[in-house]
Structures are given as C-alpha cells and as structure tokens.
Amino acid sequence: MTSVAxxxxxxxxxxGAIKAVQDVSFAVQHGEIFxxxxxxxxxxxxxxxxxxxxxKPDSGEIAVLxxxxxxxxxxxxxxxxxxxxxxRDMKLWDLMLYLGQLKGLTQxxxxxxxxxxxxxxxLWDARELKVEALSRGMxxxxxxxxxALHEPELVxxxxxxxxxxPVNTAIIRELIYSMRDRGAAxxxxxHQMHQVEEMxxxxxxxxxxxxxxxxxxxxVREQFSSNVVEVTLIGExxxxxxxxxxxRQDGGYRLSLSETTAPEDVLRSLVNTRGVQVQRFxxxxxxxxxxxxxxVGHKVEAGESEGARP
Amino acid sequence: xxxxKVWLVAWTTFRQAIQNRFFLILTLALPLVFVVSAAVxxxxxxxxxEGALGCVDLSGQLTLPADGLSSEIEGDGVLTLVPxxxxxxxxxxxxxxxxxxxxxxxxxxxASGRVIYYGETxxxxxxxxxxxxxxxxxxxxxxxxxxxxxLSDGSDWLxxxxxxxxxxxxxxxxxxxxxxxxxxxxxxxxxxSTTLNSVGPSVVREKEERSMEMxxxxxxxxxxxxxxxxxxxxxxxxxxxxxxxxxxxxxxxYWIGEGNGGFPTLRWSxxxxxxxxxxxxxxxxxxxxxxLGILAGTRExxxxxxxxxxxxxxxxxxxxxxxxxxxxxxxxxxxxxxxxFAPTVAFFRMMLTEVPAWQLWTAFALLWIxxxxxxxxxxxVFRMAALLYGQRMDPRHIWRTVFAGSxxxxx
Numbered sequence: 001m002t003s004v005a006x007x008x009x010x011x012x013x014x015x016g017a018i019k020a021v022q023d024v025s026f027a028v029q030h031g032e033i034f035x036x037x038x039x040x041x042x043x044x045x046x047x048x049x050x051x052x053x054x055x056k057p058d059s060g061e062i063a064v065l066x067x068x069x070x071x072x073x074x075x076x077x078x079x080x081x082x083x084x085x086x087x088r089d090m091k092l093w094d095l096m097l098y099l100g101q102l103k104g105l106t107q108x109x110x111x112x113x114x115x116x117x118x119x120x121x122x123l124w125d126a127r128e129l130k131v132e133a134l135s136r137g138m139x140x141x142x143x144x145x146x147x148a149l150h151e152p153e154l155v156x157x158x159x160x161x162x163x164x165x166p167v168n169t170a171i172i173r174e175l176i177y178s179m180r181d182r183g184a185a186x187x188x189x190x191h192q193m194h195q196v197e198e199m200x201x202x203x204x205x206x207x208x209x210x211x212x213x214x215x216x217x218x219x220v221r222e223q224f225s226s227n228v229v230e231v232t233l234i235g236e237x238x239x240x241x242x243x244x245x246x247x248r249q250d251g252g253y254r255l256s257l258s259e260t261t262a263p264e265d266v267l268r269s270l271v272n273t274r275g276v277q278v279q280r281f282x283x284x285x286x287x288x289x290x291x292x293x294x295x296v297g298h299k300v301e302a303g304e305s306e307g308a309r310p
Numbered sequence: 311x312x313x314x315k316v317w318l319v320a321w322t323t324f325r326q327a328i329q330n331r332f333f334l335i336l337t338l339a340l341p342l343v344f345v346v347s348a349a350v351x352x353x354x355x356x357x358x359x360e361g362a363l364g365c366v367d368l369s370g371q372l373t374l375p376a377d378g379l380s381s382e383i384e385g386d387g388v389l390t391l392v393p394x395x396x397x398x399x400x401x402x403x404x405x406x407x408x409x410x411x412x413x414x415x416x417x418x419x420x421a422s423g424r425v426i427y428y429g430e431t432x433x434x435x436x437x438x439x440x441x442x443x444x445x446x447x448x449x450x451x452x453x454x455x456x457x458x459x460x461l462s463d464g465s466d467w468l469x470x471x472x473x474x475x476x477x478x479x480x481x482x483x484x485x486x487x488x489x490x491x492x493x494x495x496x497x498x499x500x501x502x503s504t505t506l507n508s509v510g511p512s513v514v515r516e517k518e519e520r521s522m523e524m525x526x527x528x529x530x531x532x533x534x535x536x537x538x539x540x541x542x543x544x545x546x547x548x549x550x551x552x553x554x555x556x557x558x559x560x561x562x563x564y565w566i567g568e569g570n571g572g573f574p575t576l577r578w579s580x581x582x583x584x585x586x587x588x589x590x591x592x593x594x595x596x597x598x599x600x601x602l603g604i605l606a607g608t609r610e611x612x613x614x615x616x617x618x619x620x621x622x623x624x625x626x627x628x629x630x631x632x633x634x635x636x637x638x639x640x641x642x643x644x645x646x647x648x649x650x651f652a653p654t655v656a657f658f659r660m661m662l663t664e665v666p667a668w669q670l671w672t673a674f675a676l677l678w679i680x681x682x683x684x685x686x687x688x689x690x691v692f693r694m695a696a697l698l699y700g701q702r703m704d705p706r707h708i709w710r711t712v713f714a715g716s717x718x719x720x721x
Contacts, residue, residue: 049523052523052527054523054526054527071312071530074527074528074529075528077527078527079523079524079527080524081520081523081524083520083523084520085516085519085520085521085522085524086519086521087326087515087519087521088519089326090326094322098318098322099524099528101318102315102318102319102525102528102529103528143524146524147524
C-alpha cells in the first residue's frame with residue numbers, strides 16, 4: 001500500500017464563465033485526517049466530485065489509491081456527501097445490505113459489519129425502522145455507517161458533524177479516528193474549525209477555486225501566529241522590555257511583543273522582576289477561525305454550504 | 311458493466327415497488343373491477359315481465375292465432391304474443407294491466423326487419439330471444455319445427471387455418487383467433503402504460519432524495535439506469551402476469567362453459583412477431599422514459615413528463631377505426647414503420663390483413679436503431695442530469711449534453 005492515497009496536481013474546472021477550481025494541488029496520505037476548508041462556493045465540493053470521478057476536470061491530474069479512478073476503486077472509497085440523502089421508504093437494515101453489497105461485500109459480510117457499526121453508533125435497535133422514521137441525527141449516523149461499512153481505504157466526508165448533538169459528535173469522531181488508525185486516508189470537509197483543529201493533521205484552504213493555504217496545521221498556525229502572550233501573575237507588571245502593549249484580560253495580561261522580541265526574553269524579564277510571581281505564561285496561538293478570516297476575508301458561517309452546483 | 315450490481319439495483323427497485331400498497335391495490339383490484347363491471351349488467355337486469363305481449367302487425371305478414379302464441383323465456387317464465395288491432399288498443403291494454411307491453415311490426419318489416427317494442431323496461435336478451443322465436447313461427451306457421459330450429463340456431467362454422475392446419479370450431483374459437491392480434495396490441499399498450507408510470511419516478515428517486523452522489527460512487531450511471539429499467543420491467547411483468555392470469559381464468563371458465571374441450575388454438579407466428587417487435591418497442595419507451603425522468607427534479611415532475619410518452623403509446627388506439635377500415639393503406643404502412651407505433655399498429659393490422667414480411671422486418675430493424683439511439687441519448691442525459699439536484703435542464707442544455715458532449719461524468 002502506497003502512503004499517498006490521493007494525489008491531485010494542478011486541477012482546474014470551469015462551469016461556463018465560472019472558474020470553480022483553478023490549479024489546485026494537494027496530496028493526502030494514508031493514516032491521516034486531511035481538512036478541506038473553504039467558504040460557500042469556494043470549490044470544495046467540485047474538487048471532491050472530481051476526486052471521486054463524479055465530474056471530469058478540465059485539466060490536471062488525479063490519482064486515487066495508486067492510479068486513475070476506476071470501477072475497482074469504487075469499492076475502496078467511502079463518501080459521505082454534504083447533501084444528505086437515503087432511501088426514505090427503506091428499512092435501515094435493508095438499506096445497509098443494499099449499499100454494502102453495491103460496494104462489493106458479500107451479504108454475510110455486510111450483515112456482520114452492519115451489525116458491528118450499527119451497534120457502535122447506537123442504531124442497532126432502530127434497524128427495522130424505515131429511514132423516514134429516523135431523527136436527523138440518526139439519519140446522519142446511518143449515512144456515516146453506509147460510507148464506512150466496507151471499511152474503505154479512502155473516506156471523504158463532507159460536514160460530518162452538522163446537525164449532531166455533542167454525544168453523537170463524539171461517536172462519529174471516534175469512528176473517524178478508528179478509520180484513520182486502521183490506515184485509511186480521511187478527507188474531511190467542514191466549516192467547524194474547532195473540529196479541524198482537533199482532528200486534522202494537515203489542511204487545504206480553498207477560496208474562489210484557488211488553494212490559499214496548504215500543509216501541516218501546526219505550520220500553518222505558526223505562519224499566522226502573532227507575537228502575543230498571555231500572562232497571569234501576582235504583582236504589578238511594570239515596564240517589560242520588548243512589550244509594546246499590555247492589556248488587562250480575565251485577571252491577567254495580554255502582552256503584544258515587538259517583532260524582534262522573543263517570548264522567552266519576556267518570560268525571563270518577568271521572572272526576574274522583583275515582586276512579580278508568574279503563574280501562567282502562554283504564547284497565544286492564532287485560531288484557525290482567525291486564520292480563515294485573514295485569508296478569506298470573512299468569517300465562515302456555520303450553515304454555509306456549496307449548494308447544488310455541480 | 312457489472313451485472314451483479316445491475317441485478318442488485320433491479321431487485322431492490324422491484325422489491326420496494328411491489329411492497330407499495332398502491333401497487334398492490336391497483337394490481338389486485340383491477341381484475342376485481344373487470345369481474346364486477348361484467349357482473350353488474352347481469353345483476354342489474356330486470357326480470358322479464360311475465361304475461362301477454364300485444365302485437366300490432368302493420369305489415370300483414372304475420373299469422374297469429376287469436377289466443378296468441380306462447381314461448382318459454384329461458385329460465386324466466388312464459389311469453390305469450392297476442393294479436394292486437396292497433397296501437398291505441400294495445401296502449402289501453404298495457405295501462406289496464408292486461409298486457410305487459412306490446413310490439414309494433416311496421417309496414418316495411420320484411421325489408422327492414424325492424425320491430426318496435428313498447429314497455430316499461432327494456433326487453434331483456436331472454437325476452438328478445440323468445441320474441442324472435444315467436445315471430446319466426448308467426449311468419450311461417452306451416453314450417454316444421456326442425457326448419458325453424460335450424461333457422462334459429464344458424465350455422466356452425468368451421469375454420470381451417472392454412473398456417474397451422476388446425477381446424478377451429480365454434481364461434482368462440484374463431485373469435486379468439488381473430489381477436490388475438492388486437493389483444494396483443496392492447497396488452498402491449500397496457501404494459502407500456504404501467505411501465506411509463508413507474509420508470510420516471512423510479513429513476514429520479516435518488517435525485518429527489520439526494521442520494522445520487524453516494525450511489526454513483528458505488529456504480530456506474532449505466533448500471534443504475536439498467537437496474538432501474540430491469541426492476542420496473544419485472545414489476546410490470548408481474549402486474550401484467552396477474553392481470554392476464556385473471557383474464558385467462560375468466561376465459562377458461564367461459565370456454566368450458568360453452569362446451570369446448572382442449573385449448574384454443576394459438577397463433578404462434580403472431581406471438582413470435584409479438585416478441586420481435588414488442589421487446590424493442592418496450593425498450594424504446596422505457597429508455598426514453600428514463601431519460602425524461604432524470605431530467606425532472608422530483609418524482610411528481612417525472613410522472614408528468616412521462617405523460618407525453620403515454621400519449622404516444624396509446625396514439626394508435628385513436629387511429630384504430632381508420633386502421634381497421636383500411637389496414638393496407640399508405641398511412642397504415644407508414645405507421646408500421648415508425649418505431650413509436652410499429653408494434654401496436656402491426657398487431658392491429660394483423661387482425662384484418664396479412665402484413666407483408668418486408669414491412670415487419672423493416673419495422674424490426676428501425677426499432678432496434680431507435681432503441682440504440684434512445685439508449686445512447688438517455689445515458690448521456692442521465693450522466694449529466696443525475697447530480698443536478700432540484701434543477702431541470704433547459705432544451706439548449708440538453709442539446710449540448712447530447713450532441714456536444716460535456717464530459718461531465720465518466721463511466
């Protein structure tokens with residue numbers, strides 16, 4: 001098994017005059033959770049659809065699980081689209097059998113795995129219910145199980161947590177972790193930045209069809225980190241060399257440092273200041289939310305979606 | 311194409327649809343409706359008023375004794391036909407209750423054969439039969455009974471079929487033989503109607519329920535489309551099979567009730583052409599219904615769209631009189647060669663004429679060309695429209711998709 005699950009090079013796609021995706025390149029490794037970020041209409045869903053061979057790119061190269069997307073690849077890929085939909089008048093159990101077999105599993109294998117996963121997401125008792133009788137959260141979990149049932153090597157999940165309560169969010173999160181731990185490559189497209197910060201190792205941020213940020217999440221945050229520290233201390237802070245501004249905040253201070261000042265120098269100064277006892281000293285990390293705003297120019301809305309554009 | 315996936319889609323489509331209560335009601339209720347509608351006229355028939363029926367003979371051709379002539383109405387009493395001088399006397403007798411009604415034999419009876427019946431209710435078939443026997447007796451009072459009986463029963467026709475060499479006997483078998491092509495045409499139209507009603511909603515289901523993307527990461531559009539068509543075909547076959555079985559049972563009861571033995575003779579060459587023309591004819595409509603269905607956004611829209619095809623399918627029925635009056639006319643031949651009408655028109659014509667083989671084989675070839683074109687167009691449209699949730703494609707878009715090729719989806 002190669003370590004690269006998805007390799008995308010210079011991908012472009014236009015719909016009429018609209019350039020949906022322009023020269024986007026990225027790679028996703030096996031055993032990692034890769035965050036695909038972008039605002040409404042940025043080109044995420046179009047990119048995903050091209051990776052899944054649902055639509056053809058105008059130019060660029062895509063290799064999925066070692067080569068061009070083929071019929072054989074389909075049984076190795078799982079997809080949870082943003083547009084949620086299941087056969088409403090089918091029983092959940094029948095649905096699992098149907099979708100599992102379409103992915104190439106035998107009926108006995110589907111039965112075994114469906115039971116395992118439905119129990120894991122607490123849907124086993126609902127297996128005889130029709131899909132239309134499931135709550136939104138249950139339906140969401142059911143669709144996730146449908147995407148994971150055949151234990152794919154590549155899983156693409158679009159907004160996996162939308163509409164889920166904290167308990168179900170935790171269940172799905174654990175499932176995603178278990179897929180990653182099994183060696184699957186997981187591409188997660190979401191607007192929930194805190195989930196990306198918590199779960200993803202690397203990200204790609206797309207805006208207006210172009211790749212704006214790409215790489216290791218920590219490196220991206222480092223790239224956007226500001227020279228600011230938060231301090232909680234006993235005593236008066238006074239004048240500290242290299243600090244250009246000190247603001248009181250939640251019983252402590254938020255210190256903005258000059259560009260040439262290292263946080264360690266400020267900490268050393270504070271520790272050596274008579275009458276000051278440092279209780280907490282922490283470099284402020286720029287949140288992904290802030291990075292997003294700085295790059296894209298507006299804050300991402302929770303309910304943003306790319307709608308129905310192909 | 312992965313046939314296992316096609317079969318999975320087909321079986322799931324079939325199973326889902328056959329569990330639908332509307333399907334069950336329609337499938338099982340239709341034979342019941344046939345039986346009831348056949349039984350209602352019989353049940354609703356009024357009993358024959360027993361007693362004397364006046365006869366005003368203006369033709370002067372009948373010989374009726376003063377006390378009248380009597381005849382049994384089969385299982386329904388006795389009818390006595392008594393002579394009455396004129397209509398005013400007859401009407402007075404009817405109003406007084408001495409007559410249950412009266413008939414008037416017009417002056418031109420011998421030329422026209424017309425008899426006018428006056429009564430509170432319409433004459434039942436039994437009464438008409440008894441009345442016929444009495445009129446024959448009154449026309450030829452001296453004739454022996456066996457002559458009258460022979461005249462009454464008519465001739466028993468035998469028909470020797472040159473194709474099979476089998477001899478058909480009895481009116482029923484001859485009628486069945488003659489009506490077989492018509493029945494085949496009607497069955498074909500019925501099959502198309504049930505199919506067209508189901509294909510569109512079935513293919514647009516994934517689109518309406520937003521599950522198309524997920525499904526298309528498991529199988530090709532062609533496999534999905536093929537599976538849907540196969541599933542619907544199975545469904546229509548089951549539905550039609552139930553209806554035909556019910557019709558066959560009813561026919562068998564009638565057949566045996568008429569004193570026939572064995573089986574009615576089947577026109578095997580007709581059934582052969584039924585398959586040769588019916589299969590591609592069916593595929594043509596089903597493929598187009600799938601293509602039109604996927605263009606719709608919802609099942610309801612898909613059902614409306616397939617209405618256009620339903621009209622095409624039943625169009626030969628509107629031309630039935632013209633076709634039967636001139637089964638070898640230029641129009642009839644032209645319609646036989648148009649793929650949309652070929653099977654039905656050919657079957658209808660076969661009822662009255664020997665359709666030349668060149669016409670049937672040409673229709674067969676044109677049908678398969680049309681099927682290939684329809685499948686090609688539908689597959690392209692299907693690929694393009696499958697992911698357009700909640701949207702309908704405009705004609706320009708469809709044209710570009712079909713003839714320019716968008717390359718939107720691989721297969």
